[in-house]
Amino acid sequence: MPGTLIFDIGNVLLRWEPRALFRQLLPDDAAVDAFLAEVGFSEWNHQFDAGLPWDDGVAAHSARFPHRAELIAAYHARWHETILGPVEGMPELLAELSAAGVPLYAITNFSEAKFSETLERHPFVANSFRDIVVSGTERLTKPEPEIFRLCLDRNGLAASDAAFIDDSAKNVATADALGLKGILFTDEPALRRALRDEIGLAV
Numbered sequence: 001m002p003g004t005l006i007f008d009i010g011n012v013l014l015r016w017e018p019r020a021l022f023r024q025l026l027p028d029d030a031a032v033d034a035f036l037a038e039v040g041f042s043e044w045n046h047q048f049d050a051g052l053p054w055d056d057g058v059a060a061h062s063a064r065f066p067h068r069a070e071l072i073a074a075y076h077a078r079w080h081e082t083i084l085g086p087v088e089g090m091p092e093l094l095a096e097l098s099a100a101g102v103p104l105y106a107i108t109n110f111s112e113a114k115f116s117e118t119l120e121r122h123p124f125v126a127n128s129f130r131d132i133v134v135s136g137t138e139r140l141t142k143p144e145p146e147i148f149r150l151c152l153d154r155n156g157l158a159a160s161d162a163a164f165i166d167d168s169a170k171n172v173a174t175a176d177a178l179g180l181k182g183i184l185f186t187d188e189p190a191l192r193r194a195l196r197d198e199i200g201l202a203v
Contacts, residue, residue: 002181002199004157005097008142008166009108009132012185013094013125014118015084018045018075025071039065039072048111051139079114080121089188094128096203104129107151107164112136131155143170148178163199165191 010016018041022032035041039061047057058076062069075082097104106129108115115134119126126132133151140147152159159179166172172182183194195201 002161002163004103004105004162005195006105006107006151006162006164006175006180007094007129008164008168008171008185009106009110009125011087011167012165013087013090013106014122015087016082017084018082020084021075021078021081022071024081025074035068035071039068046109046141048114049109049135050141051112051136054111054113080117083118083121086122086124087188091124093188093192093203094124097201098128100201100203102201105151105155105157105162106132107135107142107147108132109135109141142166143168143174145174145178148175148180163195 007013019029019032019036022035023029026032026035044057044061048054054076058072062072065072094104106125110118112134113136115136131151131154133147133154135141135147138147138150140150142148148164151157152162163181163183164172164175165183165185166175167185169184172184175182181199183191183198185191192203195203
């Protein structure tokens with residue numbers, strides 16, 4: 001059974017909700033939905049995860065959507081407001097796993113600059129892992145297999161000895177295809193059950 005755990009971070013360890021920021025800046029949920037759809041938010045944000053510098057990405061998108069420039073700039077300036085704190089129970093679970101000697105790693109789709117800021121605000125993330133592979137640093141993103149291979153190779157890990165935990169079914173599917181044990185994250189109690197029942201960890 002896998003003895004090493006590799007975690008995603010966003011919405012597994014930290015609650016990431018960009019709508020929470022835009023809900024402060026727009027009148028209602030319908031307006032937030034319209035803005036996110038109009039500017040292609042998911043695709044735009046993924047560019048930062050892939051290594052696009054923030055100043056460049058904000059400038060280009062503001063030029064493309066000048067009537068939305070204030071909101072686009074706010075996403076950069078107030079990005080920390082999209083992190084709503086730890087996912088309930090997860091800091092405690094990581095601490096238990098670490099104390100039990102379970103090797104812990106992470107692979108995250110995250111811009112390099114915002115990740116550094118996030119570690120300062122949430123040090124339990126930095127303190128929990130032997131290595132964190134950050135997409136914006138490596139210019140590789142999930143669900144592409146290359147970022148998984150990088151984590152395994154850099155740390156001398158065998159896929160068959162590792163489980164990967166993520167809230168994205170696409171990312172879990174890639175992990176499974178590479179020979180890792182993929183676990184789809186929903187919440188901390190369900191993850192504890194999966195670790196006990198599927199991996200044999202006493203948590």
